[in-house]
Amino acid sequence: MKSYEVNFDGLVGPTHNYGGLSYGNVASQSNSQQSSNPKEAALQGLAKMKALMDMGFQQGVLAPQERPDVAALRRLGFSGTDAQVIERAAKEAMPLLVASCSASSMWVANAATVSPSADTADGRVHFTAANLNCKYHRSIEHPTTSRVLGAMFANQQHFAHHAALPAVVQFGDEGAANHTRFCREYGEAGVEFFVFGRSAFDNRFPAPQKYPARQTLEASQAVARLHGLRDEGVVYAQQNPNVIDQGVFHNDVIAVGNGEVLFYHEDAFLETDKMLAELQGKLAKVGGNFQSVCVPRSAVTVDDAVRSYLFNSQLLSRPDGSMLLIVPQECQANERVWAYLQSLTSSGGLIREVKVFDLKQSMQNGGGPACLRLRVALNETELAAVNPGVIMTAPLYGSLTAWVEKHYRDRLSETDLADPQLLLECRTALDELTQILKLGAVYPFQIN
Numbered sequence: 001m002k003s004y005e006v007n008f009d010g011l012v013g014p015t016h017n018y019g020g021l022s023y024g025n026v027a028s029q030s031n032s033q034q035s036s037n038p039k040e041a042a043l044q045g046l047a048k049m050k051a052l053m054d055m056g057f058q059q060g061v062l063a064p065q066e067r068p069d070v071a072a073l074r075r076l077g078f079s080g081t082d083a084q085v086i087e088r089a090a091k092e093a094m095p096l097l098v099a100s101c102s103a104s105s106m107w108v109a110n111a112a113t114v115s116p117s118a119d120t121a122d123g124r125v126h127f128t129a130a131n132l133n134c135k136y137h138r139s140i141e142h143p144t145t146s147r148v149l150g151a152m153f154a155n156q157q158h159f160a161h162h163a164a165l166p167a168v169v170q171f172g173d174e175g176a177a178n179h180t181r182f183c184r185e186y187g188e189a190g191v192e193f194f195v196f197g198r199s200a201f202d203n204r205f206p207a208p209q210k211y212p213a214r215q216t217l218e219a220s221q222a223v224a225r226l227h228g229l230r231d232e233g234v235v236y237a238q239q240n241p242n243v244i245d246q247g248v249f250h251n252d253v254i255a256v257g258n259g260e261v262l263f264y265h266e267d268a269f270l271e272t273d274k275m276l277a278e279l280q281g282k283l284a285k286v287g288g289n290f291q292s293v294c295v296p297r298s299a300v301t302v303d304d305a306v307r308s309y310l311f312n313s314q315l316l317s318r319p320d321g322s323m324l325l326i327v328p329q330e331c332q333a334n335e336r337v338w339a340y341l342q343s344l345t346s347s348g349g350l351i352r353e354v355k356v357f358d359l360k361q362s363m364q365n366g367g368g369p370a371c372l373r374l375r376v377a378l379n380e381t382e383l384a385a386v387n388p389g390v391i392m393t394a395p396l397y398g399s400l401t402a403w404v405e406k407h408y409r410d411r412l413s414e415t416d417l418a419d420p421q422l423l424l425e426c427r428t429a430l431d432e433l434t435q436i437l438k439l440g441a442v443y444p445f446q447i448n
């Protein structure tokens with residue numbers, strides 16, 4: 001049976017703004033308080049989806065969340081009408097209002113961890129929504145994420161959904177941003193690679209000194225158990241705490257994998273040789289030939305990687321077996337990174353082509369091409385069971401761009417977030433979106 005990797009990209013929501021909310025994420029910190037352009041952000045994301053679809057890749061779309069999150073503000077003690085809740089929060093606790101307005105659900109690599117059916121004990125595709133427990137503005141995403149994923153993958157025979165792990169720091173889980181899967185074919189059993197930043201219960205593992213390690217070993221292990229993965233199909237590795245302290249807040253800022261290939265920076269991991277040997281051995285057991293491409297620090301520094309997001313690229317398999325790398329334009333702007341990419345694609349290896357995208361609006365909050373997509377490997381039967389409303393087509397692209405043009409502002413600054421009108425605009429837009437994507441009622445304002 002045919003199988004595919006389907007990229008579901010997060011559609012940027014109408015409140016996209018630069019709140020400076022993510023300590024440890026260099027871009028989020030350095031662009032704090034700048035005014036944003038939500039319309040441009042959404043169109044940049046849609047252009048990437050369209051381009052991948054036009055290149056023949058399977059592409060889907062994942063809906064943004066309801067923001068401002070009035071229900072979250074109510075849980076923090078703000079009361080009255082929805083407009084009063086927003087006005088009071090603006091007056092008494094602006095940082096909480098900013099957090100409740102974040103469009104961070106666009107970075108759907110953090111929405112969930114997904115295991116394809118070929119890896120799981122019950123032969124279903126498993127999803128565990130990420131608790132994103134490290135940052136308040138992201139910790140409020142998972143209930144809606146679960147409802148949206150449930151509406152997209154609504155067939156119990158093929159899809160199993162797990163609620164987010166307990167919302168405490170010991171089980172900090174950032175979803176697919178710290179998870180990669182290696183395989184020969186997407187529909188065949190593979191090796192799932194979980195990368196953690198620290199251990200919550202075992203102090204033999206070193207931890208970063210400056211910035212938080214968002215993903216714990218214990219969270220990764222819990223997800224592997226929930227999904228029914230075999231020990232022989234799982235490899236755990238620790239992220240180098242020194243690179244977390246340099247701004248590598250997720251593993252997908254320093255490594256990306258696809259098929260049988262891991263593309264990574266020399267400083268990405270601890271005990272790299274042991275990890276590579278385990279990946280090689282376990283992939284060989286399912287008939288795969290593991291290959292790694294290490295980018296030396298002499299060619300690209302960790303700082304270059306953080307600024308350019310070289311590794312936050314999408315590594316895609318083409319029908320002839322070669323691979324294509326989708327990178328943000330910041331890679332072209334960095335001389336060393338661009339020179340490295342030229343040498344990589346001309347070296348006769350598997351990665352033959354680089355395509356550059358302008359995702360500046362998202363990049364300025366630390367989200368590159370890979371952050372914006374959730375990969376779901378599906379066989380033909382499973383793909384047919386996905387809600388067809390969320391699969392990208394030329395008409396859907398047309399509807400979504402028209403929807404963005406109609407509803408989105410082209411400038412948003414912190415003071416705009418206090419405008420109750422923004423809430424009404426967002427709800428009107430999202431109500432229409434659920435009809436376009438045929439999701440049913442998934443937002444709190446549609447349910448309560």
Ligand code: SUG
Binds near residue numbers: 022
């Ligand atoms: O969680 N930025 C996101 C970026 C997530 C990128 N995702 C992956 N690497 N997979 C984060 O730090 C910034 C929001 C603000 O500051 O307004 C933010 O949440």
